[in-house]
Amino acid sequence: MMNSNDRLEVRKTHKLFIGGAFPRSESGRTTEVTDHEGAFLANVAMASRKDAREAVIAARTAFASWSRATAYNRGQVLYRIAEVMEGRTDQFVNDIQRTEGVSKKKATGQTQASIDRMVWYAGWADKYSQVIGNTNPVSGPFFNFSIPEPTGVVAAVAPDKPSLLGLVSVVAPIVMTGNSVIVIASNSNPIPAITFSECLATSDVIGGNINILTGDPTEIMPWLAAHADVNALDLTGVTDPTLAKELEVAAAGTVKRVRSAPINPDFEATPTLSRVRAFTEIKTVWHPLGV
C-alpha cells in the first residue's frame, strides 16, 4: 500500500507472544487474515499444540514470581499496561476498524473502554481480597481467616468480538490476582491482540505471565484443556457447544476449574467480580488463640 507521500509501507510480521518473546509458530504455519471486506491484511502465525505447550511452560515459570508479587505491585503493572495502551490508541483504532469493519467512532470507543477496563482491574489488585475474603467467627478459640489466592495457569479463549475489549476483559481479571494466562486471540480479528502483545512487551509484565496465541481454538484448546499443568479454563470465546463440551470433558482429567462462555455477553457493562472468583481459590487458615 502506498501512503500519501508515495512511501512504500513497512509491513509488520505478525507473530505469537510466548514467554515475553515474539516467536513464529514452530509449525511454520501462518493463516491469512483479511479485513471486513475480504482484502488481505496479514499472514498471522498459526499456533500449534507445541506452541501451546511452550506457552504453558512459560506461564508456569512466570506464575512462581508473579503470584508472589505484592498486590500494590500487581496493580501498578496492570496500570502500566493501560498507560502503554493509551499511547497506542491510534494503532488499536486502526486495527479494530480494519478487522471489525466498524466506524472510527466505534473503534475509538472500544479502545478507550479496553484501556479503562484495564485500569478498573488494576485498581482491584489490592482490594479484591478484602471484598471476597474475610475472617470467620468460628465457635472456638481460633483466629480463622479466608483469603483468595490465584489458581495457577489459566488457558483462555478470547471472544471473536469485540476483539480488543473482549481480550482485555478476559485477560485482566485472570492476571490481576496473580495467575498466568495463555490466551487464544479472536480467530477472525487477531490483529488487535497482536498490537496488545506489543503493549505487554513494552510494559512491566513478567515474561510468560501473559501469552497470546493466534490460531484456531478448535485445534489448540483440546491440548490445553487436557494439559496437566493447566489449572483452569476460561471458555469465553468458545460459543460452539460441541467444542465447549469436548473441552469440559478433557478438563475433568485434572479437575480443572472451567468458566463457560457467557450467554449474550455485554462487554461494555461494568463487570462483576465473577471472573475474579472463577480463577481464585479460597484458602482458610486456622490458628489457635492462647497465651
Place this chain on the structure above:
Amino acid sequence: MAFEYASAPESTSIVTIKGSYDLFINGEFTPGHGTSFTTINPATEEVLATVAEANQDDVNAAVAAARKAYNSTWSKMSGADRGKYLFRIARIMQERGRELAVLESMDNGKPIKESRDVDIPLAAAHFFYHAGWADKLEFAGYGTNPKALGVAAQIIPWNFPLLMLAWKIAPALAAGNTVVLKPAETTPLTALLFAEICQQADLPPGVVNIITGAGDTGRMLVEHPDVNKVAFTGSTTVGQAIQREVAGTNKRLTLELGGKAANIIFDDAPIDQAIEGIVNGIYFNQGHVCCAGSRLLLQESIAEQTIESLKRRLQTLRLGDPLDKNTDIGAINSREQLNRIIDLTKAGEDEGAERWSPNCAIPDKGFWFAPTIFTNVTQAHRIAREEIFGPVLSVLTFRTPDEAVEKANNSPYGLSAGIWTEKGSRILWMANKMRAGVVWANTFNRFDPASPFGGYKESGFGREGGVQGLGAYLTTEDPS
C-alpha cells in the same frame, strides 16, 4: 501400656431402627422400585435394616417433586420463612442429638465420642448458621439480587453421613434451592432419620428428597436433565466422572474430593500438642477423612524422638466397640474399604517402607484396622501419593522450610495442610506457600459452619461453609 477400662457402652435403646426403609419423596416415605439392599453395623456385621434402592422412575419422581416444590412453594417463600424452617430443623437435630449420634455410630462404625461431640453438633450448627443467611442473601457479596439455582442434586460419602448431609442441604435451602440428596449406600440411616426431622419441622413436601442407592442411582441423579446444580463429595475418580457427565450442560458443579495432606512438624513445635495433633490428624474417624493428615513431615532433627513419642501415644489408643465412650478407634466402614486399606499398606511394605502398629486386640467380628505408621517412606511410594482413607500414617522428613513446602505441595491433591511451630512468622509464611484450601496451624481437623472448606487442584472446586460456600448455590447476573 494402656490402662484397663471397664466397658462403658452407650445404650442403643434411644434408637428405633425400622426393619426396612423407603425413599423420602415429596414429604412422604414411598417404596423404591429398584433392588433393595441392606445396611450393616460394620462393628458387628449385623444387618441393621433393609433399604430401598431408587431406580430411574424413583429418581424422576424425586426430581419432579423437588421441581414442583421449588416452583410452587420454596422459591416464592420469603427468606425469613425459609430461615425459620432451617432454625426449626437445627433445633430438632439438637433435641434428637443423642439418637442421631448413636444411630450414626451404629451405621458408620465411628466412635460415639466423635459422633456425639463432633458430627451431630456440627451438623445442627450448619443448619443454625445457614438459617440466618436465608433472608440476608443480598448482603453476601453476590450482587444485589442473588437467586437460587433451582433443583440441587447432592451426593455424599459415608465418612461423616449426617454432617455431609448438613453441609449440602443447609446452604442449598438457605439460598432457596430444593434438593434431592443421595446418601452413601453403606450409611443411609441418619439421612432417613433426617427425613423424619423434616416431617416434624413441617418442611413443605418436596423441598428435601432423600433417595437411597449406590453408584447407579447417583449417576441417574447427576444425569437428570431437570437438575440445575450438582454437588458431590467423594473420591476424585468419581468426581472426575461427574465432571465429564456434567460437561456441556448448564448444571453448576462443586466437587469436594480426595486429599493427601501434609502435617508438617518443625523442630520448635510444641511437641506434646503436636503429637496430639498428629494422632487427631490421621486417626480421627479411623482416617476416613478426606483432609486427614496422612503424610507426616518431620523436621529431621526431631524425627526420631517424635516417632518414638508417637508410638508411645498410639499404644494408649483403644480400638473397639464404637458405642463405648472410651473408644478412640472404631470400625472401618465396610469390607470393601478395609480391603483397600490392606492392599495399600501391603504396597507400602512391598515398596520398602517400614510398618509399625501397636499391640492391639482386634475384635472377632466386624471390620477393623489397627493404627499404623510407616517410616522410611519416600515421595515415590504409593502410600505417600495415594489416598488410603484409613488409619495409616506415612512419615517423611525434611531439613529446611523450603524442602517442607516442596514436599507438602508435591501432590495432585490440595485439600488441607498442618503446620506445627512456635514461630508466628513461619506459620504465616508456610500457610502462604501451601497449595491447599484449609491450613491448620498448631491444630488439625477443625471444622465450623462459618469456615469455608474445600480444595485446590484435584481435591475439587467450590467451598462449603462460610459466605463463600453460599455462593455455590446462588446465581448472579454477570454481564459477561
